[in-house]
Amino acid sequence: MRVVVIAIGRLKQGPERELCERYRERFDDIGRKLGFRGLDIREIPESRARDAITRMAEEAAAISAAIPEKSVLVALDERGDNIDSAAFARHLGHWRDASVAHTIFVIGGADGLSPDLRRKAKVGIAFGSATWPHQMVRVMLLEQIYRAATxxxxxxxxxx
Incomplete structure (x- = not known):
């Protein structure tokens, strides 16, 4: 199974990008021994539309176009479930064992994910009730993916 993170926005050079790359490399090292085919990060430009509804719709269309068939979709969303690391690992292990081709984690833009995209998700995950910058959500997600492999x-x- 290939793990893919699709995120709206681009991380600039700096500590967040370095941490993301560190966790991606760590996952690749241990993940291949566990039957994972790698971890990809795909960045999608933010919509420049004037209103939030149009921005979310344009970003959802771009995200949807990047999702391969036979994928499990996981939405990072403030309305998602707060799950612990062991449960996160169980999800990944279950999908791997069920021969899911791709597990896709999506991180929306400043306006969040469109309701339609959230409905398509098999699982919605929140990192607590606090509001986090999208750069930090990406770092925390990649750390949890690596932690799940460990x-x-x-x-x-x-x-x-």
Whole structure:
């Protein structure tokens, strides 16, 4: 299974991008031994539309165009479930074991994800009730993906 993060917006050079790359590389190292085919990050430009509804619709169309068939869609959304790292790992392990081709994590733009895209998601995940900058959400997501791989591998990185 290939893991893909589709995010609206581009991370500039700096500590957030470096952390994302570090967790992506760590996941690739351990993930291949667990049957994962890699972790891709796809950045989609933010819509320049004047109103939020149009921006969300344009961004949803761009995200949808980047989602391969036979994918599980996971929405990072403030209305999503607060799950712990072990549950996150169980989801990834279950989809891998079910021979899902792609697990796609989506991070919307400043206006969030369109309701239609949220409905298409198999799972909605929130990182607590606080509002987080999108750059930090990406870092936290990539860390959780890496942590999930370490949990599935029985690696000591995760200490419950």
């Amino acid at each position: 949990i599935l591998a029985g690696h000591p990185y995760h200490r419950a």
